[in-house]
Amino acid sequence: AQSVTQPDIHITVSEGASLELRCNYSYGATPYLFWYVQSPGQGLQLLLKYFSGDTLVQGIKGFEAEFKRSQSSFNLRKPSVHWSDAAEYFCAVVPFGGGGNKLTFGTGTQLKVEL
Amino acid sequence: KAGVTQTPRYLIKTRGQQVTLSCSPISGHRSVSWYQQTPGQGLQFLFEYFSETQRNKGNFPGRFSGRQFSNSRSEMNVSTLELGDSALYLCASNNRGSNTEAFFGQGTRLTVV
Numbered sequence: 001a002q003s004v005t006q007p008d009i010h011i012t013v014s015e016g017a018s019l020e021l022r023c024n025y026s027y028g029a030t031p032y033l034f035w036y037v038q039s040p041g042q043g044l045q046l047l048l049k050y051f052s053g054d055t056l057v058q059g060i061k062g063f064e065a066e067f068k069r070s071q072s073s074f075n076l077r078k079p080s081v082h083w084s085d086a087a088e089y090f091c092a093v094v095p096f097g098g099g100g101n102k103l104t105f106g107t108g109t110q111l112k113v114e115l
Numbered sequence: 116k117a118g119v120t121q122t123p124r125y126l127i128k129t130r131g132q133q134v135t136l137s138c139s140p141i142s143g144h145r146s147v148s149w150y151q152q153t154p155g156q157g158l159q160f161l162f163e164y165f166s167e168t169q170r171n172k173g174n175f176p177g178r179f180s181g182r183q184f185s186n187s188r189s190e191m192n193v194s195t196l197e198l199g200d201s202a203l204y205l206c207a208s209n210n211r212g213s214n215t216e217a218f219f220g221q222g223t224r225l226t227v228v
Contacts, residue, residue: 034216043119043205043219090158101146101209102171103217105158 002027004093006106013081014114021076021109023091031093033074034103035065038088047089050074061085086113117142119208119220127226133194136223140187140208146170147189148217149181152203161204164189165211193225201227 005024013019025031032051036044048059055067065076074091091106120139128134140147148171149161160173164183181191187208193200203224207217 036219041203041222041224043121043221044207046216046218049216092158101148101163101165101207101211101215101217102160103148103150103158103207104160107157 002031002093002095002104004091004104004106006089006091006109008109009107010110010112012112012114015083016080019076019078019081019085019111021089021091021111023074023076023106025072025074025091025093027072027093027095029096030069031095033065033067034092034094035059035063035074035076036090036092036105037061038090038108040087044090047076081111081113083113083115086111119206119218121204121206121220121223123223124221125224125226127228128196129228130196130198132196133192134196134225135190135192136204136206136225138189138191138206138208138220140189140206141218144208144210144218145187146209146211147183147187148207148209149189149191150205150207151175152205152222153199153201158205161191170211196227198227201225 003026034049035047088108092103122137146165148163152158163171167183178194183189203222205222206220209215209217
């Protein structure tokens with residue numbers, strides 16, 4: 001079955017420290033990959049997306065993600081975390097060739113930022 | 116350009132009642148998808164509508180239904196509400212096709228008592 005795994009349920013980092021959130025997928029072919037962020041009680045905001053091409057993608061708010069086919073991973077990174085980055089982060093996929101209209105989400109990683 | 120608009124933002128209903136949630140997509144977007152978010156099950160796909168037709172459906176009982184109007188606005192309905200239907204219901208819109216991303220609304224928080 002197709003699935004998305006985010007191994008870390010909670011992560012705590014100090015403000016200014018670097019961040020990496022992990023995402024692994026299990027699909028027959030390389031899917032399209034997304035990272036979304038959700039603040040409490042809010043909807044989802046798209047951080048970045050990968051369809052094809054350059055495996056290092058840049059997103060909003062200083063985030064980047066690297067697609068590694070050999071590891072079936074799409075990890076999210078940020079060099080220096082700000083207190084306002086505290087939120088829940090979701091990795092999501094759609095099958096290759098599909099649009100963003102039937103997303104499969106990971107279980108999310110709750111990020112806490114210590115001042 | 117206005118984003119995805121969901122109304123109402125909050126709802127409290129009693130078990131056994133029915134509820135209708137509304138979603139207005141981004142102008143020009145013709146695909147609307149609905150998701151249920153709960154602490155236990157996470158984010159789960161409910162269904163997608165495009166050109167007033169349901170195109171995809173998730174694994175939810177028939178009590179969950181939806182429709183789409185000619186202006187692409189969508190509604191979802193839940194009948195015979197159960198306590199377990201308490202959730203954040205999210206709507207997303209996009210230009211249906213490959214290489215497209217979904218844009219989400221703020222959600223409707225439904226509480227069933």
